[in-house]
Amino acid sequence: MSELLDARAATLLPDGEPLRRHDAAVFDLRRRRDAAVAALPDFEALRTHAQAIKTHTLDYLDAYLERFESQAAAAGAVVHWAEDGAAHNDIVHGLLRERGVRRVVKSKSMLTEECGLNPYLEARDLEVVDTDLGERIVQLGQELPSHIVVPAVHRSRAEIGELFHVHMQTPSGESDPVRLTEYARRDLRPRFLAAEAGITGVNFAIAETGTIVVCTNEGNADLGMSLPPLHIASMGIEKVIPTLADLATFLRLLARSATGQPITAYTSLVTGPRAGGELHIVLVDNGRSRLLANSTHRSSLACIRCGACLNTCPVYRRAGGHAYGQAVAGPIGAVLAPALSSQAEGRRLPLASTLCGSCSAVCPVRIDLHGQLLAWRRTRAHAGAGERVLQRAAAVVLGRAALLRAAGALVRLCWPLLARRWPGNPLGVWLLGRQLPAHPGASFATRYRRLKGSKR
Amino acid sequence: MDVALFIPCYVDQLAPSVGLAALRVLEHVGCRVHYDPRQTCCGQPFINTGATREAARLARAHLALFEKADAVVCPSASCVSTVRHRYAELGLELGPDAQRLCARTFELGEFLVRELDRSELGSRFPHRVALLQSCHGLRELELGHPSERVYATRPEPGVTERLLRAVEGLELVWPERPDECCGFGGAFSVKFPEVSTRMGRDRVRALAATEAEYVTGSDVSCLLHLDGVARREGLGPRPIHLAEILASGLDG
């Protein structure tokens, strides 16, 4: 068995207090989302509209990408194209090297996580500082973000206090969130002022104007792209939207779905470089054009990375983001992994869902996430030869009433044995945290025959 | 009205009393119920794991067996959702008759309320009962109102709730997070037993906090999983299927 979401794996969120806290914190975001969207009477129509814009944009993505490129270039930005994560990292590193940059401040970007940019740059002697507080915490802890909006949600305040104590010499035992945030602010401010380059992600790119849009709450991306002379913005090719008017629809949905805010504190529209500065935009494919060609799965490219599907997912909340082993966890992570992840493990992730459908019901762009998971399962990429043989056999038994009833009779006969935990019990996995129900007695078919037979 | 009773394989084998209760309820409201003992499995376990070829074979057999039925009624919401929504994804050539059959396959509660317009059956069950809204019934068959959705105007109660509210003596209570998944998920429950059980334990605790004597729902599989967790934890209300509550106290 693979280690994903497995009890034996160190990546599964520990049971007990960490699990309780994680579930409560993440579900609180879902509750805030509920309250925020309930205030919009046209919310469901807005979702439908957003989905329609995305469907249209993906259908004409070639034209919109070219339009975006030419408009951004006309505004003075330099547009780069990268086939994959390695090419992206190489482009970014080249830009930094040519300008002799040593110190980089970075704001949150799931794309650069996907590409593994940080370790790539650090291996080349660059100082890369993540400036989003949550990202900074996971950077100090040398781990992946466990959530796309709140990267350090798996960490307790005490753990964060300890990390800060070790890396920033804060007082031992300090765990007050207000004071810890203040320490981080004081530690990061000089780094912003001294940085020679800022790297940001992109939430939306507007084809009509060549504008990139960055949404944050902390203002870290804004400091990162307005203090250093060089700004590098990395984006997946699916981030482009047609017009400024379309942006309104997505801005109304993004923060409400993510954290229940009506909009993020900062929504920054940047068109071209500032006076005396440089803006480089790196457009990354990394499997997206292949996904676009897949008519079953292309709709997953509509994702705006709000994290609502993670917040509502009962599996994600009980497993923690690291259990998924990907930069993006949760339902959308499990949907994207088979297409975008280089790891074979990713192909098994579509199984990591009960298909409860809550993800699809919250998705602001109406991606049928649980339908997507089911569709990935149909590719059978997760199933080994042994499983296939077993399933074929099971289908034969379940396909014939006589065999089904014979198997049922056997199970009923062995019931007391099956209900006990012993090595080799075929129901052992079920019994890990559950018991068998009381003995069911005769089957329905048998009882029906007796019932109707007696009346006749 | 003539109805074909669809008793899914695991109800037949593991929860026969639910099948009997469904039969009792349908006969009580005046249906002529036909049960064909050759029926087996709708294919859900195979659809759930992407075993399309095996699922398609079972689906074809299922459709052939119920071909002549005007309405198919089943006491398990997820099996109904499988037939109604998932058969179309199996690459079968579904003719008009097969499509009609998929659309005319009903969960017991929705059949009573939506097709027969019967929510008051004369049932009597003087107990405090918590409702477990199973995911497929809730979000795919819309037997209730998913908490994620925004309604422009307040909708009338869902079909399961309406049926339970009409039961004499029954006090209906809702657990905290009224539509959080119980963690069963078919293959999920054995492929990821740790997370499945964590979800089940949380649900059992929320149900126990309602101080209900029973927990009910329209899906047998979720109730079996919860029962298993509750027994291990020594906590929580006893599971009872919606059909069994509806069959309680009926005359004759």
Next chain:
Amino acid sequence: MSARDGVLARVRRAARHEVSHPGAFEPARMDSGWERFASTLHAVGGEPVGPVQSGDLSWALSELCADAGRVVMGPGVAQSLGPGPWEELPEGVSPQSLADVAVALLRGSIGVAENGAVALDGRHAPVRALPYLCERLILLLETSEIVPDMHQAIARMPPDATRFHHFYWISGPSKTADIEQTLVLGAHGPRSLAVVGIRDLQ
């Protein structure tokens, strides 16, 4: 083949060119008064002030900036104010030289009642780091420029809005909840944000 041509060729093959754009969204009607804007702003951690008459602005701002340290005002503000404890934003300064600014006083445009956001045009914040470096940000907003929702807000953006490199929507102060979901104001940028409503700003 260049990466550009390779990516674009694959995207072109995959794009179907079928589904047309849905057109404009028709939002539900909502209120666009100062009251609704102010209550949303308050909910996102900002301080609504006023609305005041422009004649009272100088006095109101003196109150807000009292004992604050270095107060810098952006273009479009000076003309509305007399002398006071503030300086005009010097031209051509480096952003780093503004690191000690306590209060930035900037002219906002377009308020959004549904989310408390105020637009900050590049022309009114020529040093783009200023609204993020200051400890306290004060935005002036003409109350007649409040619109009900984001659709109308974006429609109101001046046609050349994107020509000035940056255009911000700012809703409340800098904030984070990355440590156990505890809301903390002032993560990196301003610890507080006030929006002063003005009835007749020129």
